[in-house]
Amino acid sequence: MVPIVVEVTCSLVVWLFLYACCCCCNKHRSYEWSCRLVTLLHGVIVTCLSGYVAFLDGPWPLTHAGSANTSLQIHVLSLTLGYFIFDLGWCLYFKTEGDLMLFHHTLSICGMIMVLGLGKSATEVNAVVFVSEITNPLLQARWFLREVGCYQSVLGEVVDFFFVFLFLVLRIGGGAFIMYAMVTSPEPIWLLKAGGLAMYVVSLGFMVEICRFARRKMLKKYRSWTGLRRMNAPVKTNGNLTAH
Template sequence: MASIILQVVGSLVAWLSLYRGFWYRNKHRSPEWSCRLVTLMHGLIVTLLSGYIALIDGPWPLTHAGDPNTTLQAWLMCLTLGYFIFDLSWCIYFNSEGILMLLHHFLSICGTVIVLALGRSATEVNAVIFVSEITNPLLQLRWFLRHMGCYHSFMGDVVDYLFIALFLALRIVGGAWIMHSVVTSSQTILVLKGGVLAMYLVSLGFLLNIVSFARRKTLKKYCTWKSKRPGVEVPKSNGHLPAR
């Protein structure tokens, strides 16, 4: 346990140091710019590692939920726990996120703490981290595109629709598959089952926002395309009656 605590503290210090370094090099920008760079780095690293663990190194989360933690799984839990402590503290300090994101961070912290304390069930938590974090780099890229004035472009459309597709395929469909394996597992403790279920409900909450966004974006694209069709004139008036 002492080793795990040291790894978590080391992870927290590493993420804080990375944030400090980004902030020092980007003093002309907002603190959120540096924080999102850290988030982007975490998303890329953790997605690759959790994907490797779930799909290659094993064990397979859909059949081995509740198994003892492997060394690599425990190391990844420590790495991501340090990040979530950093990011939750930053979000609370700057009051930058809504209740859903804060709840997501809080549940992630609780889940990783439990599996590290138990020494088991990192298999299913790792799978949850994978499907949750795989869309994160796209979310950060979208934010950077907006703040660099490049969002309203083909690249912005690719990022948005790829994010939506991955969210639906992995976080919703894949997440439901993982949730079912955890809930039906005889080795996973009840608290973790409830935590995984709560995480999925949070994902459904995000889904409502994403569906609303996708609907608005698609409708706007359709109206733009329709206005550019040959023979369709765009009204030049502003909608008010002309002055007499």
């Protein structure tokens, strides 16, 4: 357990160092800009690593829930745990996130600590990390596009589409399969199963917010389209000039 604690501590120090470097290089920007740069970097790295573990290195999470942790799974979760500790501390200090996001971070930290301490069930937790973090780079891209004034563009539309699509297909759909495999397997302890179900409920809470966002955006697009049609509609006249 001591090597894992050292690895998590080193991960936390690395993320703090990267954040400090971003702050120094972006003094004209806000602290949130630097934090989101770190979040974007973490999202890309951890999505690639957790995806490799889930699909190539194995074992397969839907059939081997509760299996012993592999060394690569331990490295990935230690890296992610260090980041989540950093991000939770940042959010609490600057008070930028709501209760739902703070609860999500707390559950994630507790779940990873439990899995690393028990020495098993990293297979399904790593899969949860993958389906959760794959949309993170797109979420950060939306924020950066808004900050630089490029959100109302084709690129903004593409980012929004893939964010909503991947969230619903992987985080909600794929997450449901992972939760089912975890709950029905006799290997994971009941506390980990309860934590997994709580994480999925949090994802459903995020889904409600995303669906509301998508509904507002579609209504706005529809109203803009109908308004444009009315403006471009041909004016019916009898051929005579109107007196002024």
